[in-house]
Amino acid sequence: MAVSSSSSSSVHQVASQSLWSTVNPKTMPHLVSFSGLKQVVDNTFETPKVRVLKQKMELLGISLENSCLPGQYHNLFCPKCKGGQLKERSLSFHIISDGEFAMWRCFRVECGWAGQSFADDKDLYSGDCANAKSYRQIAEESLGLEPLGAKLVAYFRERLISEKTLRRNAVRQLSDNKAVIAFTYKQNGLLVGCKYRTIEKRFWQGKGTEKILYGIDDIGQASEIIIVEGEIDKLSLEEAGFQNCVSVPVGAPGKVSSKDLPPIEKDTAFQYLWNCKEYLDKAVRIILATDNDPPGQALAEELARRLGRERCWRVLWPKKDEFNYFKDANEVLKYMGADALKKIVDDAEPYTNAN
Ligand SMILES: [Zn+2]
Known part of the structure; x- marks a missing residue:
């Protein structure tokens, strides 16, 4: 039984970087039991139900590749629109954890193909449907997510992030480990990824999450946007009145590439x-x-050279005391308040390469 190869495909491990620690799923069974690993061990992937679903999907042109574990979402190629010009893996696909049925929806607005299919011989339903909401709920529940409980709400309150902001950004927790925050990555309202964070600042992420900005739906109509380096910084800027903000999904590079x-x-x-x-x-x-910090500055430079320096501006974090500067948006929010954070962002300066 190829447990190790299956587990590495179901939980994408974050590359080891300064703030990011690599999580070995095998040493943290209590944290990953929701993710389908348990089912891999039980060999559910090979159940007749999943085999039936796989065959049905192939008839529809949905290729499940080798990684379609029940209880997880997957980003696949949409057979209807083929992912558009950018060839995105736009089909959010999900087999619920007991293998009873599969559901899918293409997150490209121009396409939106959606449907569901049951493992037993109930009618196959496929086509445009208006059940995005139930898809959303089922996908979250099947991933083992639930609304934040008192403990994590208090954790965020200490960082001056309100319940309103947490709700609007659909921040969740793991139902079987209530000390793990789940940042849901959505596109056009659909779950396309999830990043997990323990209170001790350990991170790991669901497969595919590294491929999209956090909060992308918030910049759909924005001519002015803000890019930050972490989900909590995005939530912090929302407290200061900025919703037009996205976070990069992975940590900063060590240095600017030469x-x-x-x-x-x-x-x-x-x-x-x-x-x-x-x-x-x-x-x-x-x-x-x-x-x-140096990685943050390197990230800004790498972003600017890709986005075009001429439209980039840079927030200058203020001094904290005689020797130190504030590190990020959440630190400013905590120590200086929302109004001060807003002013600092409003006072951003045209980007010049500091390196
Ligand atoms: Zn499509």
Whole structure:
């Protein structure tokens, strides 16, 4: 039984970086039992139900590849629109954890193909449908997510993030480990990824999450956008009145690359930018509010050289005391308040390469 290879495909491990620790799913069974690993061990993937679903999907042109575990969402190629010009993996696909049925929806607005199919011989239903809401609920429940409980609400309150902001951004927790925050990544309202964070600042993420900006639906119509370096910084800016903000999904690079920009298809570390290009292209002003440390500065530079320096602005984090500067949006919110954070962002300066 190929448990190890299956588990590595179901939980994408974050590359080890300064703030990011690699999580070995096998040493943290209590944290990953929701994710389908248990089912892998039980061999549910091979159940007759899943085999039936797989065959039905193939008839519809949905290729499940090898990674379609029940209880997880997957981003697949949509057979209807083929992902448009950018060839996005736009089909959010999900088999519920008991293998009873599969459901899918293409998050490209131009397409929106959706349907569901049962493992037993109930009628196959496929076509446009208006049940995005139930898809959303089922996908979240099946991933083992639930609304934040008192403990994590208090954790965020300490960071001056309100329940209103948490609700609007659909921040959740794991139902079987109530100390794990789940940042839901959505596109056109559909769950396309999820990043998990323990109170001790350990991170890991569902497969595909590294491919999209967090909060992308908030910049759909924005001509001015803000890019931050973490989900909590996005929530912090919302407290200061800015909803037109997205966070990068992965940590900052150690340093600015000395090489020329790679072609888009080889620019793997920044796929999330290219995948969101249609959104970013609309922005005439992009405020970079990355962390005030060397990796944060390197990230700002890497973003600016891809987005075009001429439309980039840079937030300058103020001094905390004689020797230190504030590190990020949440720190400013906590120590200086929402109005001060708003002013600091409003006072962003035209981007110049500091390196
Ligand atoms: Zn489609």
